[in-house]
Amino acid sequence: MHRAAIEGILGVTQDGDRLRIAPTMPPDWPGFSMTLRVAGTSCRIRIERADHPRATLDGHPITAGPVVFLPLDGGSHDLNLTLGRLVSTETAAGIDSSALPIPPD
Numbered sequence: 001m002h003r004a005a006i007e008g009i010l011g012v013t014q015d016g017d018r019l020r021i022a023p024t025m026p027p028d029w030p031g032f033s034m035t036l037r038v039a040g041t042s043c044r045i046r047i048e049r050a051d052h053p054r055a056t057l058d059g060h061p062i063t064a065g066p067v068v069f070l071p072l073d074g075g076s077h078d079l080n081l082t083l084g085r086l087v088s089t090e091t092a093a094g095i096d097s098s099a100l101p102i103p104p105d
Contacts, residue, residue, distance in 0.1 A: 006034075012045070014038055019070040023047050023083065039072040045079045053084045 007013050010032065011022040019038055025031070031048030055064035057079050062068065070077050 006036075010034070010047075012036070014072070015069070017072050019043055019072055020067060021045065021047075021070065021079065021081065022067040023081070025049075025083075040074040041070075041072045042076040043070055043079070044077070045070075045081070047081045047083065049084070050082045051084065053082055055079070055081045 008024070011020075011024045012034075013020050013022075017039075019036075019041075025047070029049075031046070033044075033046040036043045036045070053064040055062045055068055057068075057070065058077055064081065068079065068081060070079050
């Protein structure tokens with residue numbers, strides 16, 4: 001169960017000599033943080049939502065994308081990943097859902 005949560009929900013999997021991070025957080029989660037030890041490497045990972053995506057690895061900016069990688073080199077690494085805020089399809093389409101009729105039972 002623990003592995004399923006880390007890999008499935010949090011999107012953290014080992015990919016050879018690196019850790020692949022592709023978070024698939026539930027939309028109502030503001031973020032999460034975790035510390036893992038994988039292949040002798042200490043990995044501190046913090047993921048949160050904000051207006052603009054960005055990422056740092058060990059304090060240095062890296063490209064923020066749907067997938068980022070952390071080296072499994074026996075060292076210690078800090079990954080901070082900020083995901084853009086989710087926009088509902090109603091908001092993106094400019095629909096005020098409060099004005100939609102309620103369907104009959």
